[in-house]
Amino acid sequence: MPSRTSPPSCTLLSVGQAFVGTQNVDHSGAMKEERWTVHVRIQGCDLRHGTLCGSMEALNVPAAESSVVTFWEGEIIDNINHTFFTEDWANPDTDLKHWSRFPSFAPLREAVNRDGGKGIDLARHSHVYMRWKEKFFVNVGPDCGLTIAGFYYLCFSRVDGTIRGFYYDPNSSPYQQLELRATTEGRNGHSFGCYEFR
Template sequence: MPVRVVESAAPSQVSEGASSGNTGPPFCSLLSVGQTFSGTQNVSSQQNERDEAWKVNVCIQGCDLDHGYLCGTMEALNVPMADTPVVTFWEGEIVDNRNYTFFTGKWEATREDDIRHWTKFPSFAPLLSYVEADGGKSLDLSSSQYIFMRWKEQYFVNVGDDCGLTIAGFYYVCFSCVDGSINGFYYDPKSSPYQKLELKSTNYGGSGFIFPAYELQ
């Protein structure tokens, strides 16, 4: 993965303690408003427990690379305790070293939790030593084939909070600019560890599925 190292810039007052002067991930047409993805979330810590995998659809509703922000909906189709598909609205932080770094700094995630989850992505391996040193602030991510993010579900769209599910945690996400595939790991100290999210683009090349539209408040 071609990622350059740049001179560290003086820190500025931006969220998550990121520094200015670095170039974030490049624009990728596969990560833009209207893009849809489909796959599974394995809700068991045992990755071979396929019966514990929920079918998942994701649609990107907003994307602002300048501010390291994106948002969308996530639909889980075969949740055992729900009579209908469960839809949540989530907001994402793009690791760009301007707005957000690899260190989360909230949601009960320590730096050790961050490193432990990021290192589960093979594409993160070349970045590990830089992130351990300074949070990755010395990295220029503009030439990377991967975009690292965090997704935090904010609320349920079509069910109540008493549906039996929790959205207290968040996802560490790695997005491939080459084929639009998404891999993620859910983090919540009170849930099964390393629940894996695996999604593929469903409108790559201009075709794919159409997911239901939801009115967001």
């Protein structure tokens, strides 16, 4: 079995980094698609233990009177601390269906299908795979019109700093797509809403 190391540090996947983009929600049957503006800020990142956390702000959500801010915790798929199989939140079939929606995952699929991809060294891969689970609402109550019962499958490109993801919750619209790009916000004098987590 090849030796495995944690993914090398990346300035675009570090504390303070901001991302901006959209989440598309297709309400099948309602012939209606919602597109929310989303801001993400990484608050913590520990590559050695394969964890990260941050805040996510969703704007222009029809059911909410204001923007909705959540705090999330994430797992970095490194085959040391976390594998492609979720275990707690989804089954292996659901995992494979979601990971397979990322083109960069195609060369890894067979190995992951066989044994979870435990033998794959992801340290030098062009993409970093993650799961983000929203833990609580920061600025609104749970009756804000959004749910945080599910979690995100995510693929971060080391090349251009983009993140593409899919939200999974068996009780919500399937394959809600999240698309984010890294910004220089907060790193050159711009500001981002600051929230204190207790």
